[in-house]
Amino acid sequence: PIDHFFIQDPAIDAAIIVIREILQQFEVKAYNEKNNSGFLRHIAIRRGYHTHEMMVVLVTRKEHFFQGEKIAQAIQEKLPEVVSIMQNVNPKQTNVIMGTQEKVLLGRNDIYDRLLGKTFRISAKSFYQVNTPQAEVLYQKAFDLADLEKDDIIIDAYSGIGTIGLSLANQVKHVYGMETITQAVIDAQENAKLNNIDNADYVTGKAEDVMPKWQKEGIQPDVIFVDPPRKGLDQSFIETACQMKPEKFIYISCNPATMARDLKVFAEQEYFTDSIQPVDLFPQTHHVETVMMLKQK
Numbered sequence: 001p002i003d004h005f006f007i008q009d010p011a012i013d014a015a016i017i018v019i020r021e022i023l024q025q026f027e028v029k030a031y032n033e034k035n036n037s038g039f040l041r042h043i044a045i046r047r048g049y050h051t052h053e054m055m056v057v058l059v060t061r062k063e064h065f066f067q068g069e070k071i072a073q074a075i076q077e078k079l080p081e082v083v084s085i086m087q088n089v090n091p092k093q094t095n096v097i098m099g100t101q102e103k104v105l106l107g108r109n110d111i112y113d114r115l116l117g118k119t120f121r122i123s124a125k126s127f128y129q130v131n132t133p134q135a136e137v138l139y140q141k142a143f144d145l146a147d148l149e150k151d152d153i154i155i156d157a158y159s160g161i162g163t164i165g166l167s168l169a170n171q172v173k174h175v176y177g178m179e180t181i182t183q184a185v186i187d188a189q190e191n192a193k194l195n196n197i198d199n200a201d202y203v204t205g206k207a208e209d210v211m212p213k214w215q216k217e218g219i220q221p222d223v224i225f226v227d228p229p230r231k232g233l234d235q236s237f238i239e240t241a242c243q244m245k246p247e248k249f250i251y252i253s254c255n256p257a258t259m260a261r262d263l264k265v266f267a268e269q270e271y272f273t274d275s276i277q278p279v280d281l282f283p284q285t286h287h288v289e290t291v292m293m294l295k296q297k
Helices: 010-025 068-078 132-146 163-171 182-194 207-216 235-243 256-268
Strands: 040-047 054-060 082-089 101-107 110-115 118-123 153-157 174-179 200-204 223-226 248-253 271-279 289-296
Touching: 010 040, 010 054, 010 068, 054 068, 054 110, 068 082, 068 101, 082 110, 110 132, 118 163, 118 182, 132 163, 132 223, 132 248, 132 271, 132 289, 153 163, 153 207, 153 235, 163 174, 163 182, 163 200, 174 182, 174 207, 182 200, 207 235, 235 256, 248 256, 256 271, 256 289
Parallel strands: 054 082, 153 174, 153 223, 174 200, 223 248
Antiparallel strands: 040 054, 082 101, 110 118, 248 289, 271 289
């Protein structure tokens, strides 16, 4: 099985062919989802757009990887840009791609790239937009809509590795970010250090749990950025966030259907769409990112 969608980099296309040939030479058996047999479930490749550093993640059904290190060495010899080869173990009979257990087969457990002038550390399970040039367009549009000022307090919900919050940290007083994936929070904290940013704090937890604590601590955001997964926002999050009464919400969505659903809940809380802009991160597909600004009535 080869995960091969939204690919816009010929280097990744070429790497997939090389890796597939090596795995066939070592007679690695592909996973069969129907009867939960075989070994290799997925191949995931990440490549820094500016750095060209490449990470290969081999998702396997079992932990024991016969000749795993030799396979990794063979891949790196053929693909010098590869600086990280990871094994991710997912033993469950599920269509979820990644499991919880990871092992470094060769090199590092991360790669680095640059976005809007900042350097970002990216680990195997951390979210990072696949189309870097268009991601810069998307984020810059979000910042333009926010119309940030030096004294603004920003909350970056669903913060990932800090790409949004750290990219705007120099424009505001303070950034508070939250994320449910612990490794992503670690990446965000490391990325703040990498970029000499000392006005950004990141914590692990659900937004609907963390934000009431921040509210009790007297944190009053001027703008809240949200960039949720395809399932959109939880109603409890919207209600909790609106109770903090920010001047604006900047909502970045990868799913217009859940976005439309969420806007109805925002409207119930007296926040309405002021501006909206689609951005095409996935050419020649039906997928589209959308960034919008919501303001209180």
